[in-house]
Amino acid sequence: MRRVAVIPGDGVGQEVMPQALRVLSRLDASRELRLDAFDFGADRWLRTGVGLPEGQVEAFRRDYAAILFGAVGDPRVPGQAHAREILLALRFGLDLYVNFRPCRLRHERLGLLKGRGPRDVDFVIFRENTQGFYTGGGRVEREGSADEVAVAEETHTRAGVERLVRAGFEWARAHGRRRVTLGDKSNAVPAHALWLRTFREVAREYPELEAKHLYVDALAMELVRRPEDFDVIVTTNLFGDILSDLGAALIGGPGLAPSANLNPASTPLFEPVHGSAPDLAGRGVVNPLAMLLTLALMLETLGYAEDARRVERAVDAAIAAGEVTVDLGGTLSTVQATDAVLRHLDVEG
Amino acid sequence: MRRVAVIPGDGVGQEVMPQALRVLSRLDASRELRLDAFDFGADRWLRTGVGLPEGQVEAFRRDYAAILFGAVGDPRVPGQAHAREILLALRFGLDLYVNFRPCRLRHERLGLLKGRGPRDVDFVIFRENTQGFYTGGGRVEREGSADEVAVAEETHTRAGVERLVRAGFEWARAHGRRRVTLGDKSNAVPAHALWLRTFREVAREYPELEAKHLYVDALAMELVRRPEDFDVIVTTNLFGDILSDLGAALIGGPGLAPSANLNPASTPLFEPVHGSAPDLAGRGVVNPLAMLLTLALMLETLGYAEDARRVERAVDAAIAAGEVTVDLGGTLSTVQATDAVLRHLDVEG
Numbered sequence A, B: 001m002r003r004v005a006v007i008p009g010d011g012v013g014q015e016v017m018p019q020a021l022r023v024l025s026r027l028d029a030s031r032e033l034r035l036d037a038f039d040f041g042a043d044r045w046l047r048t049g050v051g052l053p054e055g056q057v058e059a060f061r062r063d064y065a066a067i068l069f070g071a072v073g074d075p076r077v078p079g080q081a082h083a084r085e086i087l088l089a090l091r092f093g094l095d096l097y098v099n100f101r102p103c104r105l106r107h108e109r110l111g112l113l114k115g116r117g118p119r120d121v122d123f124v125i126f127r128e129n130t131q132g133f134y135t136g137g138g139r140v141e142r143e144g145s146a147d148e149v150a151v152a153e154e155t156h157t158r159a160g161v162e163r164l165v166r167a168g169f170e171w172a173r174a175h176g177r178r179r180v181t182l183g184d185k186s187n188a189v190p191a192h193a194l195w196l197r198t199f200r201e202v203a204r205e206y207p208e209l210e211a212k213h214l215y216v217d218a219l220a221m222e223l224v225r226r227p228e229d230f231d232v233i234v235t236t237n238l239f240g241d242i243l244s245d246l247g248a249a250l251i252g253g254p255g256l257a258p259s260a261n262l263n264p265a266s267t268p269l270f271e272p273v274h275g276s277a278p279d280l281a282g283r284g285v286v287n288p289l290a291m292l293l294t295l296a297l298m299l300e301t302l303g304y305a306e307d308a309r310r311v312e313r314a315v316d317a318a319i320a321a322g323e324v325t326v327d328l329g330g331t332l333s334t335v336q337a338t339d340a341v342l343r344h345l346d347v348e349g
């Protein structure tokens, strides 16, 4: 048996995770996967002051094939300290240097852009995931005073940038995608020259691919104006965070955006792009599809490609039938929307 | 006479600036304004190695009522060093702490979002403009080696954040707008706690306004999903850069987005949000409207409100008539599109 760590986390994470497990239980893969639940999140953090127990990261790396994660974020935690001590600690501790965030419009009806259909919105963001704005560098002086100075630091290493950029080009090559676009801010920030230089050097090894460079502001604009111009985007941790939420909007909202945190030499972590959505939590109405598509990403990564396809087909069938939650224009609850996916899973076989 | 410094700058800046001056020459304000042209930009930088001459910032501050700026950015300049030495040096040197970027959809036809018309997209971004990611802090170690480490620093001071946030609330109050939204990333970056804390404190002084907080990723998503939820956005220098280009996309593209760099105690600088667009430059086809709307912002700030309204009405009339450049679905050249605005200026009186 291969072990999968299940971490529902905070807020709506608690509601969507059980739905993923219902779906998983119907799939062939479930016979080979042993699920272990972990209660890491705001409640435990508030009770014990601990995000992840000592040694947990190493245990995950050693003993687990994957981590399935819900969401982190809770208004009761000052500054969301636990988000850094749980989710970011896992990404960094497991050295998951690719945050893979596909943005594919799955149905005409879900798109927000005039005149743009499913064929036009289908790009993948390779977000750097172990450095950049998230390293926790910086300092706060005279906190709370009128003279407070708060400094955030963004750190980039050649090795860190290169492996992320290379992963983007490799994926494009392997998946028959033609264009790789870098988003940085090297016109304003000298440190970003490392990104542009590395990108250009790596691009030379992929002469059959088209390497494009846009400053991140222009990239945000062009994703909305001409999403069809993009296949693969490689970018910093912070910019990937912003652009992938923007991408989620273009495919119909946070209820549809999955992600995978990857390093072929470590234990991958899978999570929906959406957060814990405190406003929505506890009402049983959150859209489970992002979590189900995240499950599909996990299955695919673990080698259960057929199971992954089944989940995706069932999700697409439920969307096509309008059997969806309120955010997508339907009337179903979280559980009912999952019921619909399960029915299509049976029908499609 | 009041003096206005005119800096066309690079690329399409050279093409749109003359159009703004043609329009200005037809307005009452032109009788009170003396225009002085400056050739700061990539050409001069490449020739002399100098962005702004010694003492220039002080001269602008002392002797000028305003600066009208085109664009900066040139592929020949490594790392766009001159952008920092010209545009950022002016913003910082003149202490222009508000970068005011209105995002208003001026015509149904220009919108990119399904089911969203002019009434739905009408928000203003208050981008902090004198600190943050643009302070030039950080360092690069072992540049060009396999061990390169590049660190960017983002600096925020209480005073700097507070004056920007306050400007946003004041503007909302003065203009009858109800909602002020902060975009930060305080869940990932402890330094951003300063923004959230300051925002909440300042908000208390404006009990009649609704203060909302979103992490910048969620904000980018919501601007696309529900632009009608926003009136005023206050945010960091970097996030304002990204969000205002996103906003530009929502109102029809870079050809329509003006901006004002403001400090009531200094010499304001006005520039279109679009850059120098090297791909487009020299072909006579760039859209002049962002520059003309920028002129209108300048006129309004200098107290020529009626002139400003005339320019805006003429621009709106040209858009309504479809007398626009290719980016907006028209067929006109830069000069012809300005001709159209000038005709409407005459007609509207």
Ligand SMILES: CC(C)[C@H](C(=O)O)[C@@H](O)C(=O)O
Binding pocket: A187, A188, A217, B072, B073, B083, B084, B087, B241, B273, B275
């Ligand atoms: C040219 C560049 C340095 C500038 C910025 O990042 O501020 C531009 O993108 C803008 O928004 O005015």
Ligand SMILES: CC(C)[C@H](C(=O)O)[C@@H](O)C(=O)O
Binding pocket: A072, A073, A083, A084, A087, A241, A273, A275, B187, B188, B217
């Ligand atoms: C919760 C937060 C720290 C996280 C991030 O910024 O990475 C989230 O927004 C995401 O995109 O996964």
